[in-house]
Amino acid sequence: MAEPTIEDYYLEERSFPPPPEFAETALVRDRSLYDQAEKDYQAFWADQAAALTWTKPWDTVLEWDLPFAKWFVGGQLNVSYNCLDRHVEAGRGDRVAYHWEGEPGDSRTLTYADLLDQVQRFANVLKGLGVTKGDTVAIYMPMVPELPVAMLACARIGAAHSVVFGGFSSDALRGRINDASCKVLVTADGGWRRGAPVGLKGNADEAIAGAPTIEHVVVVRRIESEPPMTEGRDHWWHELMQGADPDCPAEPMDSEQLLYLLYTSGTTAKPKGIMHTTGGYLTQVAFTHKYVFDLHAETDIYWCAADIGWVTGHSYIVYGPLANGATSVMYEGTPDFPDKDRWWSIIERYGVTILYCAPTAIRTFMKWGTQYPEAHDLGSLRVLGSVGEPINPEAWIWYHENIGGGHCPVVDTWWQTETGAIMISPLPGVTATKPGSATFPLPGISAEVVDDAGTKVTKGGGYLTLTRPWPSMLRGIYGDPERYKETYWSRFPDRYFAGDGAKVDDEGYLWLLGRVDDVMNVSGHRVSTTEVESALVDHATVAEAAVVGAKDETTGQAIIAFVTLRTGNEPSDAHGQVLRAHVATRIGPIARPKTIIFTDDLPKTRSGKIMRRLLRDVAEGRDLGDTTTLADAGVVDEIKRRAATAPTEE
Ligand code: PRX
Numbered sequence: 001m002a003e004p005t006i007e008d009y010y011l012e013e014r015s016f017p018p019p020p021e022f023a024e025t026a027l028v029r030d031r032s033l034y035d036q037a038e039k040d041y042q043a044f045w046a047d048q049a050a051a052l053t054w055t056k057p058w059d060t061v062l063e064w065d066l067p068f069a070k071w072f073v074g075g076q077l078n079v080s081y082n083c084l085d086r087h088v089e090a091g092r093g094d095r096v097a098y099h100w101e102g103e104p105g106d107s108r109t110l111t112y113a114d115l116l117d118q119v120q121r122f123a124n125v126l127k128g129l130g131v132t133k134g135d136t137v138a139i140y141m142p143m144v145p146e147l148p149v150a151m152l153a154c155a156r157i158g159a160a161h162s163v164v165f166g167g168f169s170s171d172a173l174r175g176r177i178n179d180a181s182c183k184v185l186v187t188a189d190g191g192w193r194r195g196a197p198v199g200l201k202g203n204a205d206e207a208i209a210g211a212p213t214i215e216h217v218v219v220v221r222r223i224e225s226e227p228p229m230t231e232g233r234d235h236w237w238h239e240l241m242q243g244a245d246p247d248c249p250a251e252p253m254d255s256e257q258l259l260y261l262l263y264t265s266g267t268t269a270k271p272k273g274i275m276h277t278t279g280g281y282l283t284q285v286a287f288t289h290k291y292v293f294d295l296h297a298e299t300d301i302y303w304c305a306a307d308i309g310w311v312t313g314h315s316y317i318v319y320g321p322l323a324n325g326a327t328s329v330m331y332e333g334t335p336d337f338p339d340k341d342r343w344w345s346i347i348e349r350y351g352v353t354i355l356y357c358a359p360t361a362i363r364t365f366m367k368w369g370t371q372y373p374e375a376h377d378l379g380s381l382r383v384l385g386s387v388g389e390p391i392n393p394e395a396w397i398w399y400h401e402n403i404g405g406g407h408c409p410v411v412d413t414w415w416q417t418e419t420g421a422i423m424i425s426p427l428p429g430v431t432a433t434k435p436g437s438a439t440f441p442l443p444g445i446s447a448e449v450v451d452d453a454g455t456k457v458t459k460g461g462g463y464l465t466l467t468r469p470w471p472s473m474l475r476g477i478y479g480d481p482e483r484y485k486e487t488y489w490s491r492f493p494d495r496y497f498a499g500d501g502a503k504v505d506d507e508g509y510l511w512l513l514g515r516v517d518d519v520m521n522v523s524g525h526r527v528s529t530t531e532v533e534s535a536l537v538d539h540a541t542v543a544e545a546a547v548v549g550a551k552d553e554t555t556g557q558a559i560i561a562f563v564t565l566r567t568g569n570e571p572s573d574a575h576g577q578v579l580r581a582h583v584a585t586r587i588g589p590i591a592r593p594k595t596i597i598f599t600d601d602l603p604k605t606r607s608g609k610i611m612r613r614l615l616r617d618v619a620e621g622r623d624l625g626d627t628t629t630l631a632d633a634g635v636v637d638e639i640k641r642r643a644a645t646a647p648t649e650e
Contacts, residue, residue: 014393014397014434014435015432015433015434016400016409016410016432016433016434016435017432018409018428018429018430018431018432019407019409021407022294022382022407022408022409022428022429023429023430025296026294026427026428026429026430027290027291027294027295027296027429028291028294028427028429028430029429029430030430031430033291033427033443034443036443037443037444038443041444041446041468042061042062043061044443044444045061045062045071045280045283045284045444045470045471046058046061046072048283048284048286048287048444048471049061049071049072049075049279049280049283049471051283051286051287052077052082052279052282052283052286052323053077053081053082053086054072054075054076054077054279055076055077055078055252056074056075056076056077056252057074057075058072058073058074058075058255058279059073059074059075060072060073060074061073062469064469066489066494067484067485067488067489067496068475068476069280069469069473069475070255070256071255071256071277071279071280071283071469071471072255072279072280072283072471073255073256074255075254075255075279076252076253076254076255077252077253077255077278077279077282078155078156078250078251078252078253079152079155079156079253079259079278079282079319079323080119080123080152080153080155080156080250081156081250082282082286082323083152083155083318083319083322083323084112084115084116084119084152084322085116085250087112087325088112088113088116092112092325093111093112093113093116094111094112094113095111095112095325095327096109096110096111096112096327097110097111097112097114097115097322097326097327097328098110098115098145098148098327098328098329098330099301099327099328099329099330099350100144100145100329100330100331100332101329101330101331101332101346102144102192102332102333103191103192103193103194103195103331103332103333103334103337104192104195108145110145112325115145115148115149115152115322117246118145118146118149118241119149119152119153119156119248120153120156120245120246120247120248121241121244121245121246121248122146122149122150122153122241122244123153123154123156123157123248124244124245124246124247124248125153125218125240125241125244126153126154126157126159126184127157127248128240128244129184129215129216129218129235130183130184130215130216131154131157131159131183131184132157132158132159133157133158133159133251134158134159134160134258135159135160135183135184136159136160136161136162136180136181136182136183136261137150137154137159137160137161137162137182137183137184137185137186138161138162138163138164138173138176138177138180138182138184138185138186138214139151139161139162139163139164139185139186139187140163140164140166140168140173140185140186140187140200140203140204140207141163141166141186141187141188141191141200141220141308142166142188142190142191142192142200142222142332143166143191143307143308143330143331143332143333144188144191144220144222144332145330146186146188146220146237147163147308148308148317148318148322148330150186150218151163151260151308151314151318152318152322154260155253155259155278156248156250156251157248157251158251158253158257160180160258160259160260160261161259161260161261162176162177162180162182162260162261162262162263162273163260163262163308163309163314164176164177164263164309165307165309165310165588166191166200166307166309167307167309167588167589167590168309168587168588169203169584169585169586169587169588170202170203170204170205170206170207170585171207171585171586171587172271172586172587172588173203173204173207174206174207174208174210174211175270175271176263176271176273177207177208177211177213177214178210178211178213179263179273179478179479180261180273180478181213182211182213182214183213183214183215183216184214184215184216184217184218185204185207185208185211185214185216185217185218186217186218186220186237187200187201187204187217187218187219187220188200188201188219188220188221188222188223189201189219189220189221189222189223189224189225189226189227190222190223190225191222191223191332192222192223192332192333193333193334194333194334194336194337195337195338197223197224197225198223199223199225199227201219201225201227201228202227204217205227205228205230214233215233216233216234216235217230217233217234217235218235218236218237218240219234219235219236219237220237220238221236221237221238253278254278255277255278255279255280256277256278256279256475257277257278258275258276258277258278258475259276259277259278259281259282260275260276260314261273261274261275261276261478262274262276262310262311262314262417264311264416264417264418264526265519265526265527265528265531266483266487266519266528267487267517267518267519267528267529267530268528268530269528269530269531269533269534271528271531272477272478272480272483272487273477273478273479274311274417274418274474274477274478275474275475275476275477275478276314276420276472276474276475277475279471280470280471280472280473281319281420281421281471281472282319282323283471283472284420284421284470284471284472285315285316285319285320285323285420285421285472286319286320286323286324287421288320288421288422288425288442289315289316289320289321289323289324289326290320290324291427291442292385292411292413292422292425292426292427292428292442293354293356293383293385293411293428294354294382294383294427294428294429295324295326295354297324297325297326297327299353300326300327300353300354301327301328301329301350301351301352301353301354301380302321302326302327302328302329302352302353302354302356303328303329303331303346303347303350303352303354303355303356304316304317304321304328304356304357304385305331305335305343305355305356305357305358305361306356306357306358306387306388310417310525311416311417311420312356312358312387312388315420315421315472316356317330320421329346329350329352331343331346335361335364335365336368339372340365340368340372341372341373341375341376343365344372344373344375344376344378345376347376347378347380347381348376348377348378348380351380352380352381353380353381353382353383354381354382354383354384354385355381355383355384355385355403356384356385356386356387356413357385357386357387358386358387358388358389358523358524359386359388359389359390359391359392359395359524359556360388360389360523360524360554360555360556362386362391362395362398362399362403363392363395363553363554363556364554365398365402365403366394366395366398367553367554370402373402373403374402378403378404378405379405381403381404381405381408382407382408383408383409383411383428384399384400384403384404384408384409384410384411385410385411385412385413386399386410386411386412386413387412387413387414387415387422387524388521388523388524388525389514389521389524389556390436390511390512390513390514390556391412391435391436392436393435393436396410396412396435396436397435400435409426409428409429409433410426410433410435411425411426411427411428411433412425412426412433412436412437412438412439413425413438414438414500414510414512416498417474417526418473418474418488418498419466419470419472419473419474419498420472420473420474421470421471421472422442423441423442423445423447423466423470424438424439424440424441424442424445424447424510424512425438425439425442426438426439426440427442434505434509436511437505437509437510437511438510438511438512439509439510440508440509440510441510444470445466445470446466446467446468447464447465447466447467447510448464448465448466448467448495449461449462449463449464449465449502449503449504449510450462450463450465450492450495451463454492454493454495457503457504458504458508459504459505459506460503460504461501461502461503461513462501462502462503463491463492463497463498463500463501463502463516464498464500464501464502464510464512465492465495465496465497465498466495466496466498467494467495467496473496499515499516499517499519500512500513500514500515500516501513501514501515501516514557518530518612520547520548520549520557520559521549521556521557522549522555522556522557522558522559522590522591523554523555523556523590524556525590527559527587527590527591529546529547529548529549529612530547531587531591532545532547532559532561532583532587532591532593533545533546533547533561534586535582535583535586535587535591536561536563536579536582536583536593538582538586539578539579539582540566541565541566541569541575541579542563542564542565542566542579543564543565543566544563544564544602545561545562545563545564546561546562546602546610546612546615547559547560547561547562547593548560548562548612548615548616548619549616549619550616550619550620551620552594558594558595559591559592559593559594559595560593560594560595560597560615560619561579561593561595561596561597562597562599562602562615562639563579563596563597563598563599564598564599564600564601564602565598571598573647575598576596576598576646576647579593579596580592580593580596580649592649593649594648594649595619595646595647595648595649596646597639597642597643597646598642598646599635599638599639599642600638601632601635601638602615602635602639603615603632603635603636603639604632604635614636615639618636618639618640618643619643
């Protein structure tokens with residue numbers, strides 16, 4: 001029996017037009033941006049690029065040699081100049097760039113002038129350590145102000161950064177450092193997490209033990225610890241900064257100069273180093289940050305509650321907000337320390353007007369209850385954003401009512417590490433939203449849903465594709481142009497395949513339906529099934545493993561692992577814990593399976609392919625569909641029996 005590629009169960013009827021009092025002062029109130037972009041999308045993007053400061057104008061807006069794009073060719077600019085100097089030169093040096101709050105309650109205020117000073121000094125520190133244009137610097141840090149400083153310092157001198165999320169393991173860090181032959185690592189002694197200091201330097205040391213290209217390590221002191229420092233290789237941030245020259249002019253960079261690498265999970269075990277460059281990237285992150293959030297930079301207090309280690313933080317904590325001269329809040333820790341109202345207390349104290357976060361956080365807050373937000377005055381909020389995974393209508397409505405007081409537009413923003421910036425989203429003063437729909441492509445963007453044959457779907461489900469290049473698109477996968485073509489541009493001719501299912505409703509609204517490949521989405525983070533399988537099989541007791549994502553109320557998807565042990569090893573809860581811990585060491589705590597189901601066999605087709613769809617059905621407790629292609633039908637009954645009794649970790 002043929003099954004539909006994308007199943008579509010849900011029909012949402014509610015619609016929320018922009019509140020009139022919001023629309024009155026919104027930056028965009030009509031469709032003119034859309035009309036202008038439709039007429040000539042390249043001219044439209046050129047207009048947006050002109051909002052940046054270029055030291056040399058571009059000759060050609062776009063060179064498109066499918067699938068390789070170059071934007072604003074011949075133009076030169078410096079990202080850190082655009083994010084810092086130009087605001088200071090325009091007399092806005094005293095404006096706050098970041099209200100930073102540490103988890104223990106300490107805080108720091110950094111103005112644009114402060115940030116520029118720090119960035120110039122650190123750029124000189126990097127130069128002093130031998131970093132030059134074209135080098136790559138690895139950054140592995142908690143959410144402290146030194147993290148954006150390090151990124152901007154790299155941009156200032158033309159070194160690419162490769163930020164590795166602080167929650168990743170030493171193995172994951174080592175793999176990423178080696179893939180890009182990073183020369184310097186910037187890290188910290190640790191960070192604060194749920195009320196306790198958590199060391200980071202030990203992980204960094206383990207990673208570097210197998211990373212021969214690292215010549216120097218710079219360590220920020222955050223938890224007042226005394227980690228071992230290797231003489232000649234390791235340096236304290238504060239010591240280097242003390243002696244650093246405060247003057248480091250921004251060097252003009254070609255528009256296509258590599259700005260950063262950011263690794264993301266794909267369908268194989270090896271993460272992909274996504275490449276982002278300078279002019280096009282900054283153009284689109286600045287444009288989207290301004291218009292999607294209706295940013296009034298003089299008055300808004302903006303808070304993106306992501307971690308800078310993910311693309312959301314790169315584009316919407318660092319580059320977009322700073323390019324626009326915004327005032328941001330940056331928070332180091334967890335939402336439940338010292339209590340479950342930490343976020344609402346932050347919003348009240350700083351007067352946050354724009355909040356951007358992930359559905360998984362919203363669902364957690366729903367679970368905790370409305371008493372926490374109710375205890376605070378959230379009246380300053382005027383725009384709410386969502387990112388990272390489909391937001392279920394129930395969570396959308398809860399967010400709208402309990403956080404936004406029923407009067408804040410909710411912008412559900414679809415994009416990816418690869419797209420660099422928001423692609424599909426409402427404009428809050430123009431678009432009538434529907435809970436759970438990311439609505440329409442932004443001006444300048446063209447997205448279409450297609451069926452298996454690549455034919456456009458005007459109503460119903462299919463695959464999300466992008467039909468023309470966009471300025472902040474990935475320029476490739478580091479060191480692997482073939483994989484770039486294969487992953488994104490081979491499934492449908494002349495289209496970028498995002499890997500997401502989507503449907504179009506009667507009114508043309510887009511509804512994202514989750515990944516269609518072997519990538520799970522856990523708390524808004526992409527985790528590859530293959531990567532987790534490889535980590536499990538890497539354990540000496542494991543013969544075979546199959547990993548699937550199952551729907552989960554809080555995290556969107558939860559990781560469920562089916563594991564066959566080598567003979568001589570007995571399944572037990574304790575052994576399940578050992579394997580979970582093993583995955584956490586190999587990849588990071590985010591990839592730790594929620595449930596491990598031990599089984600003597602995995603269901604396979606006669607050609608030996610593991611039947612994942614069937615395992616997903618088991619994991620989600622559904623009735624099993626057609627099992628006639630199974631080599632051994634008895635296996636399934638056994639697995640169902642085991643699944644029903646498998647312990648699950650909260
Ligand atoms: O499946 C989509 C989901 O997150 C994937 C991209 O993950 P990542 O590269 O880690 O970037 C996350 C932050 C941009 C997408 O392929 N996704 C992201 N935003 C949404 C979403 N799914 C539905 N609705 C969204 N708003």
